[in-house]
Amino acid sequence: MRLNIVSALLISTLFFSCNKDDSGHDGNSAEIDYKQEMRKFVIGISRYAKNQNSGFIIVPQNGIELVTQNGEILGEPHHDYLNAIDGNGQEDLFYGYNNDDEATPVQQTNYLKSFLNVSKNNGNTILVTDYTGTVSKVNDSYQKNEAEGYISFAANERGLNKIPEYPNPLHHENDMAVTALSQVKNFLYLIDPSDFGEKADFINAVTATNYDLLIMDLFFTQDEMFTEDEINQLKIKANGGKRLVLCYMSIGEAEDYRYYWQQSWTNNKPVWLDTENPEWTGNFKVKYWNSDWQQIIYGNDTSYLKKILNAGFDGVYLDIIDAFEYYEQ
Template sequence: MKKIPLLLLVVLLCACKKNNQEIAIDKNKTNASVNIDYKQEMRNFVIGISKYAKSTNPKFAVIPQNGIPLVTVDGESTSAPSTAYLNAIDGNGQEDLYYGYDNDDQATDSAVTNNLRGYLDISKANGKKILVTDYCSTPSNMTRSYQVNWANGYISFAADERDLNNIPTFPAKINNENANVITSLSQAKNFLYLILPEKFSSKADFIKAVTATNYDALIMDAYFEKVAFTSAEVNALKKKANGGKRIVISYMSIGEAENYRYYWQNTWKPGNPVWLDAENPKWKGNYKVKYWNKTWQNIIYGNDSSYLKRILNAGFDGVYLDIIDAFEYYEGNK
């Protein structure tokens, strides 16, 4: 057997030690990725958004849409409520509860409805407002949607367009219409969900159409064709036709990045930056994000150039957080 010089032996031993350390580090990185609690990371994200917004405006409403299992500690409807999360939010939005889960204008399977209601009622029992958006266009289905949701203690909107780009003409009278001055989400008895203003020729046209209605709450985009609504325009939108006032809430996606937003950079593509993930095949231009990444979170909130700060500066009364259920995508792709 050939003798290995002492110096060479030391070098080889050090190299082996280094390689083993690198393997261990890589293994730890893999395990860290696998062991991410995707539900809790989304809860933490929403809680951070809420703390930041309410430090500026304590009455600012924070409403996550979908992802309703987050209201319990482990995502099971039979488990204890997630107190920290529930304390951070003012309501929950839920799509397709009674219509639209599989197909628009088609009743949602009762098993799905009952499962979702188990979580929604936990939130409601903790004093949170429940806002349901059903996608249905047949008058009888729209009428039933309003009736059953109200009977459950939820306020609802029967959207006859999945794109949420119009003000429905049915029913002729808004469900639970009133002339009250609405100053908080808890007071609202109905809402209009209108986030894609493509059918309106201008901001002025959009404002005119909305102020001709008596909805208690308006969920809209903070931008009209990439131009932000000003605080004066948002204030104008708060006037109801009957003399009352409404609250105006801005839509904001936090589980996907959108390539038509002010923050988007032309060089971005999945994997660059590292937190940008696959494009949503159902919504072109929308990309999954590793929402627990601090760089992405800094785009959303926490500083003067963030998305949320722009919404606060424009005078919105709250924020409607979308793609909360992004945790399901990552749990399914571990």
């Protein structure tokens, strides 16, 4: 859930520490292959999760260049990465790249599609989030994505805090029991529950819909997680069909409102914690290749991913995959 990286980079103050982290890399050293480090991170997350639940779904959002070996359109597919994931999420493909409710430039759309199709041709599902609320543009978004073989959601709020009233009925609404990502016909991206007064309000609103897939947060408030029983409630559509529920997790930035954040970091930052994202208060760039940061995310019983697995989610939706772009500058 981010503005496009070009806008963010133009107003960011880029600076890096020259101290070596415990992976042996310099913070701004040319020795780091930032794309490959992100691939390795995602692959590690996938292996850990699928070792505990073989059907657990892994979907990285944005950073689509990782699907080829060299990050170029004509590059060879990176099969280890492609085989570790089950889909790719992409924001702003047809609407929202420069401004919400505004068509994405055709050149940018074609650039992204070239990489998305590498993943699709490998058998992965493509989930597109366009940011538009005008009825004609919503219709256009769904039509264009369907023509490409992508599953899409037209979000009427960049904050992903609303269930859109349109279209009604949903695009390709159905009463199927959806048990695999490849069966999904539509999805709801709703990661900010702050507009819902109580957990029950959020659950009731979602269970009153027939979306095949829900992408949501593990937490209802800063300190209150959704329980496994509540996640199981959310897996049932209004018409009785089954839906998948994926959990949003940022791995390319640290968020100061998360359970793992320590107040001491304000004045004594760990080596992996970098500058604040000026577009999103409380979100900080991280040297994602650092093992200390990765251990917060996955690999042990106190990790973020373990909490998601314990809560009964069907998979994880990984954000800030495109953090490599920031470090490559």
